[in-house]
Amino acid sequence: MSFSQFYPLERHPQTGEPYIGLPPPFNRIIITPPRREDVPRIVTILNENAVKKWLDGMVFPVLEQHAEDWVAQTKERSDLVLRELRVADEDHPQGPFVAVSGCPVSCLRGVHDDGTDVYLGAIEFARCMFPDVRDATARDRIVSRNDSRKTGDPEIVWCIGYYLTVPLHGQGIMSCVLRTLMQKWAVPRMCARQVRAETIMGNWGSIRVLEKLGFRIVDTVRVKKVTSAGESIEGYHVLWWQLMDDVDAGVAEL
Numbered sequence: 001m002s003f004s005q006f007y008p009l010e011r012h013p014q015t016g017e018p019y020i021g022l023p024p025p026f027n028r029i030i031i032t033p034p035r036r037e038d039v040p041r042i043v044t045i046l047n048e049n050a051v052k053k054w055l056d057g058m059v060f061p062v063l064e065q066h067a068e069d070w071v072a073q074t075k076e077r078s079d080l081v082l083r084e085l086r087v088a089d090e091d092h093p094q095g096p097f098v099a100v101s102g103c104p105v106s107c108l109r110g111v112h113d114d115g116t117d118v119y120l121g122a123i124e125f126a127r128c129m130f131p132d133v134r135d136a137t138a139r140d141r142i143v144s145r146n147d148s149r150k151t152g153d154p155e156i157v158w159c160i161g162y163y164l165t166v167p168l169h170g171q172g173i174m175s176c177v178l179r180t181l182m183q184k185w186a187v188p189r190m191c192a193r194q195v196r197a198e199t200i201m202g203n204w205g206s207i208r209v210l211e212k213l214g215f216r217i218v219d220t221v222r223v224k225k226v227t228s229a230g231e232s233i234e235g236y237h238v239l240w241w242q243l244m245d246d247v248d249a250g251v252a253e254l
Contacts, residue, residue, distance in 0.1 A: 003095050005088040008184050009104070014115055018082065020105050020184055026176050029120065031105040033078040034071040038107060041119035041165075042067040050166045054203045056227035074124070078104040084151075099152025099191045102126075103181060108164065108173075121164035123177055125186060128159040128196050132221045132238050154193040158186070161197075162209075169205065175212045182213065193243045200227070201234045215239040 009018040012032065019032040045051055046062040059066055081104040088098035103125050109117035127146050133139035149156045164174050186192040197215060199206045207217070222235040 003093065005085050005092065005098060007097075009085075018104055020180060022173075022176050022180055026173055028111050029173065029177075030109050030111060030117070031123070031177065031181070032107050032109060033105055034074045034107050034122075036068075036071060038071060038119045039064055039067040042070065042122075045119075045121060045163065045165045048166050050169065051163050052229040053231050054200050054206065055163070055229055056200065056231075056233075058228060060229045074106055074122075077102055078106070097189065100189055101151045102190065103185050105181075105185075108177060120168060121162065121174075123160065123162035123174075123181065125158050125160055125181075125190070125192070125195075128157040130157075131198060132219060132236075134221075152191045154191050156192070156194070158190070158192050158195045159197060160195060175209045178209065179213055187243060195241045197239045198236050199239065200231075200236045207237065207239070210239050210241075213241065215241045 006018065009020060011017070012019050012030075015032075015035075017032045019030045021027060022029045022031075043062050043064055043066075046055070046058075046067075047060070052060055052062075081100050081102050084098075084100045085104075088100070092098055106122050106124050108120040108122065110120050111117045128143075130139050130142050130146075133142060146157050160178070162174055162178070182192070182195075186195070195215075197206075197210055199210070201220070201222075216239060217237050218240045219238040220235060221238065224232070224234055226232050
């Protein structure tokens with residue numbers, strides 16, 4: 001098999017999009033870039049009470065314009081990574097793999113027998129904004145330092161966010177999604193070695209997803225507030241995952 005900087009991305013037989021598939025028993029789910037036609041499903045899922053109650057920061061109710069903006073911004077980031085991969089393929093056709101600035105796939109889709117699919121949710125990796133640092137000056141300094149690190153720097157601190165349509169909650173799907181992307185992309189292709197997540201206090205489902213992959217609660221920020229979704233919360237947990245020196249062993253343990 002010939003070397004490709006796009007590995008382990010596969011090519012969708014109908015749309016031509018890059019994708020990463022999940023292993024059994026979830027092998028009917030793939031992860032692709034966003035599409036304009038995802039907008040109605042995004043609006044529906046994000047406005048479901050069991051989803052939005054655990055989200056903060058975005059505008060609620062989510063309208064089509066909000067979803068369209070997210071699709072456009074996410075597609076732009078995906079296209080940037082794909083361009084990086086094309087350049088790497090031209091410059092290093094025999095390897096080694098070149099680190100890229102992000103993950104080009106983010107949208108979960110359930111594939112039907114006829115090859116069509118349905119939007120199920122999303123997962124994103126981004127450089128961390130450290131919302132738990134209360135002092136604005138200190139936070140700006142930390143964020144600036146993190147943003148200034150070059151692509152592939154193992155000192156970059158990444159954050160993750162995700163959501164899934166309600167009927168699929170509690171089936172282990174998101175744990176499988178996160179494990180797959182960490183093993184196949186974030187660690188080997190982004191050189192991710194430090195990943196954080198913030199979860200609203202009481203969101204034990206999300207905490208279980210993260211703990212299955214070795215994330216641990218390292219801080220609890222107690223701050224009473226009303227989220228952008230209108231939910232009163234007591235604060236949120238900060239979870240942290242860090243890969244040790246033995247990269248192969250660490251990935252295998254995910």
